[in-house]
Amino acid sequence: MSDYRIQGATGEWEVVIGLEVHAQVTSNAKLFSGAATAFGAEPNTQVSLVDAAMPGMLPVPNMECIRQAVRTGMAIDATINRWSRFDRKNYFYADLPQGYQISQLYHPLVGEGAIEISPDDRNPDATKTIGVERIHVEQDAGKLMHDQHPTRSYVDLNRSGVALMEIVSRPDMRSPAEAGAYLRKLRAILRYVGSCDGNMEEGSMRADVNVSVRKVGDELGTRTETKNVNSVRFVMAAIEYEAKRQVEVIEDGGRIVQETRLFNVESGTTRSMRSKEDAHDYRYFPDPDLLPLELEEAFLADCRASLPELPDAKRKRYEGLGISAYQADVLTAEVEAARWFDALLEAGAKPVAAANWTTSELFGALNRTGRDIATSPVSPSQAAELLALVADGTLSGSLAKQVFEVMLETGDAPARIVEDRGLKQTSDTGAILAVIAEVIARSPNQLAQYRGGKETLFGYFVGQTMKAMGGKANPAVVNELLKKALA
Amino acid sequence: MSVDTATVKKVAALARIAITDEDAARLAPELSNILGWIEQLEGVNTAGVEPMTAVIPNQLRLRDDVIDADPLTGGGIRDALMANAPQAEHGFFTVPKVIE
Numbered sequence: 001m002s003d004y005r006i007q008g009a010t011g012e013w014e015v016v017i018g019l020e021v022h023a024q025v026t027s028n029a030k031l032f033s034g035a036a037t038a039f040g041a042e043p044n045t046q047v048s049l050v051d052a053a054m055p056g057m058l059p060v061p062n063m064e065c066i067r068q069a070v071r072t073g074m075a076i077d078a079t080i081n082r083w084s085r086f087d088r089k090n091y092f093y094a095d096l097p098q099g100y101q102i103s104q105l106y107h108p109l110v111g112e113g114a115i116e117i118s119p120d121d122r123n124p125d126a127t128k129t130i131g132v133e134r135i136h137v138e139q140d141a142g143k144l145m146h147d148q149h150p151t152r153s154y155v156d157l158n159r160s161g162v163a164l165m166e167i168v169s170r171p172d173m174r175s176p177a178e179a180g181a182y183l184r185k186l187r188a189i190l191r192y193v194g195s196c197d198g199n200m201e202e203g204s205m206r207a208d209v210n211v212s213v214r215k216v217g218d219e220l221g222t223r224t225e226t227k228n229v230n231s232v233r234f235v236m237a238a239i240e241y242e243a244k245r246q247v248e249v250i251e252d253g254g255r256i257v258q259e260t261r262l263f264n265v266e267s268g269t270t271r272s273m274r275s276k277e278d279a280h281d282y283r284y285f286p287d288p289d290l291l292p293l294e295l296e297e298a299f300l301a302d303c304r305a306s307l308p309e310l311p312d313a314k315r316k317r318y319e320g321l322g323i324s325a326y327q328a329d330v331l332t333a334e335v336e337a338a339r340w341f342d343a344l345l346e347a348g349a350k351p352v353a354a355a356n357w358t359t360s361e362l363f364g365a366l367n368r369t370g371r372d373i374a375t376s377p378v379s380p381s382q383a384a385e386l387l388a389l390v391a392d393g394t395l396s397g398s399l400a401k402q403v404f405e406v407m408l409e410t411g412d413a414p415a416r417i418v419e420d421r422g423l424k425q426t427s428d429t430g431a432i433l434a435v436i437a438e439v440i441a442r443s444p445n446q447l448a449q450y451r452g453g454k455e456t457l458f459g460y461f462v463g464q465t466m467k468a469m470g471g472k473a474n475p476a477v478v479n480e481l482l483k484k485a486l487a
Numbered sequence: 488m489s490v491d492t493a494t495v496k497k498v499a500a501l502a503r504i505a506i507t508d509e510d511a512a513r514l515a516p517e518l519s520n521i522l523g524w525i526e527q528l529e530g531v532n533t534a535g536v537e538p539m540t541a542v543i544p545n546q547l548r549l550r551d552d553v554i555d556a557d558p559l560t561g562g563g564i565r566d567a568l569m570a571n572a573p574q575a576e577h578g579f580f581t582v583p584k585v586i587e
Contacts (some may be wrong), residue, residue: 028552035562036554043578044569046562057560064552092503094582099502145579146586153586154579281501291540291547 002119002128004175006213008247015243016220017179018171018210019235021186022164023072023196024140024203025065031139031163032059032102039202043156051161053097058289065163066293068195069109069137070303072165075193075310076132078113082295084136086287094155095142103166105284108136109293115169115189116312117181124315124329130182131170140164165196171210171220176236183207183232184333188311191335206230209263211242212256221246222256226270229263238263242270314338321351327359337363337373340380347384354387361401365408377411378404386414394418396425396475427474429481432465435473436485439464450486461486489519 006013030037033050050057073080085107088100113132118124142160144153167186173179187205190196197204207230212223224246226238246256261270309317311332318328332338337358344354362383366372386403389395395403395418406417418424426432439461440447450457465478492511495518499506506514555561569575 029550029554029556033562034550034554034556034560042565044565044580045578047565047568048560048562049564049568050560051562052568060548060550060560062552063549066549090501092501094585144585146584148579149576149581149584151584152574152576152581153584154576154581156579281497283501291545293547 002174002178004177005216006243006247009251012216013213013243013247014216015174015239016171016212016214016223017173017175017239018223019169019173019179019182020208020210020225021167021169021183022140022206022208023167023186023190023198024205025068025137025163025165026194026196027062027064027068027163029062029064030161031062031065031137033161035161037162039204041158043154044158047157047160051097051157053099059102059287061290061293062163065137066109066295067299067303068163068193069135069165070295070300071193071307072167072190072195073110073113073135074304074307075189076113076115078132078135079111080295080300081107081109081111082300083107083292084109085292086290087284088287089138090283093141094153095144095157095160097142097157097160101139101141102287102290103138103284104136106286107292108134110135115182115185117178117185118329119175119177119181121329122326124325128172128178130172130178133168133170135165135167138164138166171212171223176239179209179239180232180236183235185311188333188335192308192310192338194308200231203230207235209235209238209242211239211246213243213246213250221250222258224256224259224261224270226261226263227273234263234265237268238270241268245270311338318351318355321345323351323355327355330359330363331355334373340373340376343380344383347381349384349387350391353391354383357383357387361404365404369408377409378407382407382413389414389418393427393474394424396471398471399423399425402471422472424472425474426469426472427477429477432469432473432477432481433485435465435468436461436478436481439468440485447486458482458486490515490522 004015006015024037025031027037029035030048030051033048035048035051036046038046048057050059070080084104086102087105089103089105090100092099111134113135115130115132116127117130118127120126140159140162142155142157144155146153148154169182173182187198187200190205191198199205206228209226209229210223211226212221214221224242226242229235229238242261249256260273262273263270315325315328315332318331319325323331331341341354341358344358345351362376362378366376371377386395386400386407389403390397390400403414403417403423406412406421407414410417443461443464446457446460450461461482462475462478465482466473466475492508492515495511495514496506499511550556555563558564565578569578569580572580574581
């Protein structure tokens with residue numbers, strides 16, 4: 001368990017963290033209208049009369065949004081409520097033409113679930129379970145721009161009415177690292193399920209961070225809520241800052257006020273958003289425009305059947321194939337990489353060799369060339385071919401690296417590269433012996449020293465032989481023949 | 488339950504409805520009357536009765552995830568949308584500056 005503590009003047013303090021994550025549901029159209037959801041469109045071009053709250057318009061829920069929220073719930077083993085209902089959350093702001101957000105307070109679509117996290121990535125088997133209290137669906141608001149005009153704010157309603165899932169955790173996290181691990185795991189699950197693209201830069205995932213502090217073993221302290229933090233790193237920084245601030249306030253004899261705060265990206269600090277205090281009176285009530293949402297068993301069965309293998313199950317399966325826990329964790333962290341690796345295994349690659357090669361050679365090369373797996377110039381079947389050439393002795397490790405470099409540049413098949421450039425490894429003892437004889441003949445000093453007991457010179461002879469053979473000799477055969485020749 | 492003028496003013500402020508003191512003084516007893524009537528309804532024993540959501544048996548209809556399937560509830564109508572806006576500029580609605 002976490003031993004993260006804030007050292008105060010009066011002793012050690014424990015931090016208690018809960019996260020409310022807003023995840024944009026992947027769908028073509030909005031939650032209650034047919035307007036498009038795509039990011040980056042011209043302002044107000046993806047706004048229907050419903051989204052602009054014109055009088056007389058009625059919301060009709062998008063089935064796909066409901067389906068994606070249900071699938072997400074199933075992926076975290078949550079209760080799915082076959083009867084749920086929409087409520088109006090009333091507040092007045094320029095980004096919300098309806099004057100209320102349609103949300104689900106009293107009867108959310110998804111109930112209690114859980115997410116298993118590994119806060120220490122060097123030890124992925126040390127896990128902790130974080131409770132998820134609920135997931136409900138709701139509308140996003142529009143966007144305001146304040147820097148376009150000296151006295152006016154500009155309103156773009158393209159986001160207005162886009163479907164969000166609000167995923168509310170239990171206050172089960174005890175350190176910034178645990179909160180970071182929770183967010184990364186949640187993001188991975190959403191991306192495996194395909195219910196949210198997890199793109200934090202484009203605002204597809206934002207977190208409201210609830211933080212309180214207490215002396216170890218005490219009752220829960222008063223919490224503050226830092227709104228709309230949009231990266232894992234910022235969430236961790238906000239917790240760190242906010243926990244320290246709260247300890248200082250309490251130790252100076254003050255008390256924590258339950259309030260909404262804002263995170264400042266530049267300074268890494270949080271500040272109070274007092275002007276919105278009144279807005280907390282949301283006067284929720286059931287939305288009279290919408291009947292309760294009742295789901296059939298067949299719909300749920302269809303949702304369940306469409307779930308892919310999830311990160312935890314995949315990681316365990318990889319470990320069962322002999323892949324190390326660390327590599328299994330790295331391979332399953334991003335859904336695209338995991339699917340690529342699955343394709344590599346399907347193409348016949350041996351799991352352990354494939355995992356070693358993928359996590360070191362492939363990921364290393366992609367990193368170096370600023371690419372990701374989606375734009376990898378090497379396909380899983382080409383990689384399987386390369387690994388097969390290593391497995392059957394055609395290529396040595398170092399030749400495989402050379403071939404891989406060419407594959408990266410040209411996208412050619414490995415067998416063709418081996419053929420064209422004559423990179424085949426040779427185990428031809430006659431040829432190797434001839435080179436060894438030549439090397440020994442031109443190295444009388446080294447030979448005398450070696451025979452005199454300086455055994456480290458063996459490496460010199462291996463190097464010379466390999467060099468003379470253009471790196472194409474089978475290293476195992478070279479070693480064996482050299483030992484005999486030098487004895 | 489009776490509503491005082493301070494509550495009336497608070498609710499009006501939350502809804503951004505400007506009312507005068509006279510309005511508030513007139514509305515307070517009106518709202519109190521309405522709430523009194525609701526209190527009377529609460530006297531009915533509804534134990535074991537499911538809340539009624541519609542007067543005819545009806546199911547919530549869901550729409551398919553198709554963009555602009557119905558022109559009346561689709562996007563791409565910016566000009567029509569802005570036609571009655573008091574002040575629109577460069578494709579945006581504009582409002583008096585609201586900033587934290």
